[in-house]
Amino acid sequence: MKSGSVYLDNCVTSPMAPEVLQAMLPYFSERFWFPGSFYSTAESTNEALSGFAHTIAEAIGAHADEIHFTAGGTIANNIAIKGIAGAAKKGHVICSVVDYPDLLTNAAWLEKQGFEVSYLSADSEARIDLAALKQAIRPDTFLFMTTIVNHVVGTIQPMKEISEILKAADHKIYLHADAGQAFGKMPLAVDDYGIDTMSISAHKIHGPQGIGALYLRKGVRVAQTIHGIKRADNLQPGGLSIALIAGFAKAVELNFADLLGSIRQLRELSDYLYERLLEKIDHIELNGPQGEGRAPHNINVSIDYIEGESIAMMLDMHGITVATGSACASQGLKASYVLMAIGKNHVQSHGSMKFTLSRYNTKAQIDFTVEKLAEITAELRKRSPLYNAIKNQEK
């Protein structure tokens, strides 16, 4: 293996597929027109645009006119959450303590604007508390938001049960879903889960960075949050790159051509990784659920008695890229709030390693990674006072 060859942080961003780059190139050169332009030469662009929207809509069981392209998943989350709240004007919102930062920072902003927010707790596998959801619903609750696949431990939220609870309420409660980690990793038809608004992103499924989309169910009213010149879309004014949209659609096409097959492939790879980890490293435990309740591309483990930044740096020197939940590696020197919220202690969070896989990873890469990780673990444990203390007790 040569340096820089094993990338296992695909939940942050993923390498662009070569086919995606090819699909984008013409739109950077001879077909450079803005979507939404009036003149006749741009008409083919507008046509192409609706074709791309159709491709993406199909992947989530929606209509093309319910797809609004945005400059990424975060913008989509903002347009939906602030837009729904703006239309409601006042009232109560529910989310959970393990949600993606996009949702939590928006929730904090809503509180500052005078809305009330309830934060549901989660169980030890990061599944939100459904009984608490039922109890949290109030006559003025107008929005429930959730992260379909948890961004740290890969937990798939019980969307069916959630949507039934929301439907059983005696007034309409909108369901906004962040599908950043779920899109392309599980079958996701918006009608199955009663989803009203949903954010998706291209670069997490081997598309280009800087483009995403908001699914907005027909009839859902959102207040305008971004103001500016209307090009292709009302909700995201201003120019959007048609090339990025073309790349997004190509990435969706590739990912969804055989969705179940690609899920199976990822699951096989992550099962393999987990088995190898258990085989080669002791004092290690899985964070989050095992099996079907977990997204197929995520393995998160805590390696006891050693610290994640050290592990990640040593792996990096072998060209292996992984993430850690250690406070030492975070900008704010804080342990992973998700791991802390699901009852892990500081040491488990500091020693947590997150591997997120893609279709470009191989078993050979995983063998190499686990082999190096086992060596690194042994070396760092030799240096660790915590591990030496445990060894002493065992004697």
Added chain:
Amino acid sequence: MQYSQKVLDHFMNPHNVGKMENPDASATEGSPSCGDQVTVYLKINEDNHIIEDISFLSYGCASNIATASIITDLAKGKSLEDAKKITYEDAMEALDGLPPVKVHCSVLAADTLQTAISNYEIAHGLKEVPNFGKETILAELKKIIYPQVGTDIVTLKMVKYVGFNDGEVMIDMNMMSFDSWRENVAEEIHEHLEKYPEVKKVEINFP
């Protein structure tokens, strides 16, 4: 994280690492919950008080391991009197600097060395067990680094008032509510003071 080549060298190939059998003195500082802990072991010549051997264990990030490694290099072969003069600034300088958020690692390493030396001196009747008081509290607060800039909170005038009465420490801090490091600093204050048996309660007030 932007580390100097020296930090990377000491992280990848630390000097004097490992548990020492039958040390003459040792000390452990930090706590796993804060993500770093260091143990320093000393072998000291009883006649001339030279540190003949020294080793460390470290649970923590790269800079934690590197600063513990360099502090053992700096202390090895020195007399206790000279080793007592080693500060965290010396460790940082020897490593060609540390990112501001990592300065606290060098403080921990230097601190652990000093505690190990102090433990030796107390055990060998070279000094008395120091009385706990306001000076001890201030000395501890001086070891707490404000991560944004890498300078201690006393020098930065973030400590407005320190009181100690009947086991209760009261500290008034000068940190604004929008300061995102408040929680980190408070946690560190608790960690530094609650290790003393004399301290029963620590109360920290922010404006």
